[in-house]
Amino acid sequence: MSILVFVESAEGQVKKTSIEAVAYAAAMGGDVTAIALGNNIDSSELEKLGNYGASKVLHVDDERLNQGVIQAYSSILAKAMEDANAEVLVLANSSLGNPVSARVSVKVGASLVSNVTDLPDTSAGFKVKRSIYTGKAFANVELSKDKKILAIKKNAAEIKETGGTATVEKYSVDLSDSDFGAKITNTDKATGEVLLPEAEIVVSGGRGLKGPENWGMIEDLAKELGAATGCSKPVSDMDWRPHHEHVGQTGVKVSPQLYIAVGISGAIQHLAGVNSSKYIVVINKDPEAPFFKAADYGIVGDAFEIVPKLTEALRAAK
Amino acid sequence: MKILVCITHVPDTTSRIAFTDGDTKFDTNGVQFIIGPYDDYALARAVELKEQLGGSITVLNVGGAETEPTIRKALAIGADDAIRVNAEPKDSFFVAEQIANAAKDGGYDLILMGRESIDFNGGMVHGMVGELLGLPSISPVMTLDIDGDTAKMTREIEGGKEYLEVKLPFVAGCQEPIAEWKIPNMRGIMSARTKPLNVVEPAGNGEHTKLEKYELPPAKGDVKMIDADNVGELVSLLKNEAKVI
Ligand SMILES: Cc1cc2nc3c(=O)[nH]c(=O)nc-3n(C[C@H](O)[C@H](O)[C@H](O)COP(=O)(O)OP(=O)(O)OC[C@H]3O[C@@H](n4cnc5c(N)ncnc54)[C@H](O)[C@@H]3O)c2cc1C
Numbered sequence A: 001m002s003i004l005v006f007v008e009s010a011e012g013q014v015k016k017t018s019i020e021a022v023a024y025a026a027a028m029g030g031d032v033t034a035i036a037l038g039n040n041i042d043s044s045e046l047e048k049l050g051n052y053g054a055s056k057v058l059h060v061d062d063e064r065l066n067q068g069v070i071q072a073y074s075s076i077l078a079k080a081m082e083d084a085n086a087e088v089l090v091l092a093n094s095s096l097g098n099p100v101s102a103r104v105s106v107k108v109g110a111s112l113v114s115n116v117t118d119l120p121d122t123s124a125g126f127k128v129k130r131s132i133y134t135g136k137a138f139a140n141v142e143l144s145k146d147k148k149i150l151a152i153k154k155n156a157a158e159i160k161e162t163g164g165t166a167t168v169e170k171y172s173v174d175l176s177d178s179d180f181g182a183k184i185t186n187t188d189k190a191t192g193e194v195l196l197p198e199a200e201i202v203v204s205g206g207r208g209l210k211g212p213e214n215w216g217m218i219e220d221l222a223k224e225l226g227a228a229t230g231c232s233k234p235v236s237d238m239d240w241r242p243h244h245e246h247v248g249q250t251g252v253k254v255s256p257q258l259y260i261a262v263g264i265s266g267a268i269q270h271l272a273g274v275n276s277s278k279y280i281v282v283i284n285k286d287p288e289a290p291f292f293k294a295a296d297y298g299i300v301g302d303a304f305e306i307v308p309k310l311t312e313a314l315r316a317a318k
Numbered sequence B: 001m002k003i004l005v006c007i008t009h010v011p012d013t014t015s016r017i018a019f020t021d022g023d024t025k026f027d028t029n030g031v032q033f034i035i036g037p038y039d040d041y042a043l044a045r046a047v048e049l050k051e052q053l054g055g056s057i058t059v060l061n062v063g064g065a066e067t068e069p070t071i072r073k074a075l076a077i078g079a080d081d082a083i084r085v086n087a088e089p090k091d092s093f094f095v096a097e098q099i100a101n102a103a104k105d106g107g108y109d110l111i112l113m114g115r116e117s118i119d120f121n122g123g124m125v126h127g128m129v130g131e132l133l134g135l136p137s138i139s140p141v142m143t144l145d146i147d148g149d150t151a152k153m154t155r156e157i158e159g160g161k162e163y164l165e166v167k168l169p170f171v172a173g174c175q176e177p178i179a180e181w182k183i184p185n186m187r188g189i190m191s192a193r194t195k196p197l198n199v200v201e202p203a204g205n206g207e208h209t210k211l212e213k214y215e216l217p218p219a220k221g222d223v224k225m226i227d228a229d230n231v232g233e234l235v236s237l238l239k240n241e242a243k244v245i
């Protein structure tokens, strides 16, 4: 089986979620070709994808693709699926992967499933498990078309190093003006920060923190843990924190190893964004806060005392 | 400005999720249905754009007769008329085909949707409709302003945002803070009763996936409480028991 994997990069490096996508394709068995777009990524970085199971990497070395132009990306991926004779396209769920995979699925007539949480079952037909109802349930679905596209959730596959290297080949596709119909005029992006959707540890604050001026202790704790920072919806609605930190049903859905919630009540809409975390720690002064029911570890008390103490204890334990 | 807003009819965000019929059907028992929260943002922005620029808003839902109260709510919020494609929304491609078919001769300047439905969370229908109609599709859109025949938008990306310009018409998947959710007022509710709601039959049957079975996650274990005076214990549990730090 030939599998194509769409690989995204950030700050010149392949994203961890895309490495997971390569590892997922490798675990499916079959011949894995990865494809990367834009000229802001090094060949040496792409060769490393061999270590996760790709035998070949197609590189579309085109400056116009340094930003995620949805239509142009879709046209390239559809053509690459055809050229590589790929039966399956694998990619990570992301703000770019999702809209792109939707268009590619129409172009090539593929069955598309997003939020895939496990490897496919190919014992009879081609079936995958996906998360639905914002992580509150799962659906097992069969993909009935010959071509398939899987947009995978974080942690759908384990990253295994194979020690291999991949050959990098230049690849190009003729693009038309309509592929660039939507013009990206600028981007605003945090650099050097741990990105929330990809983070292994997340420290989140809620309205219990009283105001934006109190986020210093949250940032200190996050820094000590190498964690990303998140928040509840009212906190971003009040502009205490930037919108891309808002976690929950209507915000980012995270799947870290550890989620630490400070001064967040645990409304069901917030829980919807964190229920695929491996471990949850809740710090809240109200012993009746609903979040404790979803937690693995809990501390009842004042965040303003506990958070600095916790940061200190972590530092001491190093 | 002719705007089409596609809305879902989904369980309230506080609903308990359960299944029946050998785990092949969603259990609607005691469940309150609402307009999808992201679709509600799209509708709210459509209402604002209409106030600003004039024109009309059509809402569209692919669903059975049970979705009509939800469609009426969208009419009460400010849509002028509605289309219901009379079919069970089987998968995202099926829905996209119905929407594209209903929209293709409508002369819409703008097709607004939610970033994702909150039942299937696919986040896919807008991209598929864009491709089917040969229009740009942008999602997730955080702000949207129209200046003549051009729209200026911001799109959320991991850790930040992107600024875009697109010529009308196009398809957008919306999310906050594009607009504030609107609550229907009495006049809206009264007038919604008589606004046109056209029921059309589905075209094609382009299902690309088949549901096999639903499943609930395993139950969560008990929470371990740690004394506020002993945060050191939490650190050692995270290190030695959970092994996550
Ligand atoms: C359709 C819909 C979608 C929504 N989507 C989301 C979403 O995506 N994400 C989201 O977060 N919310 C969402 N909400 C809102 C959600 O219902 C809650 O209102 C929100 O999560 C509450 O935020 P909070 O926990 O920060 O604030 P509160 O509910 O006000 O809780 C504050 C908590 O802080 C505790 N506290 C106060 N002082 C201290 C202290 N000194 N030390 C420790 N603890 C303290 C309190 O005991 C309380 O539990 C949505 C709502 C709707 C209707």
Ligand SMILES: Nc1ncnc2c1ncn2[C@@H]1O[C@H](COP(=O)(O)O)[C@@H](O)[C@H]1O
Pocket (backbone or CB within 6 Å): B006, B007, B008, B036, B038, B039, B060, B061, B062, B063, B089, B092, B095, B112, B113, B114, B115, B116, B117, B118, B120, B121, B122, B123, B124, B125, B126
């Ligand atoms: N059955 C439906 N009827 C009308 N619009 C829909 C339907 N399903 C999805 N949509 C639209 O497509 C968006 C994305 O849905 P999804 O791809 O299912 O996450 C939703 O927010 C709606 O705007």
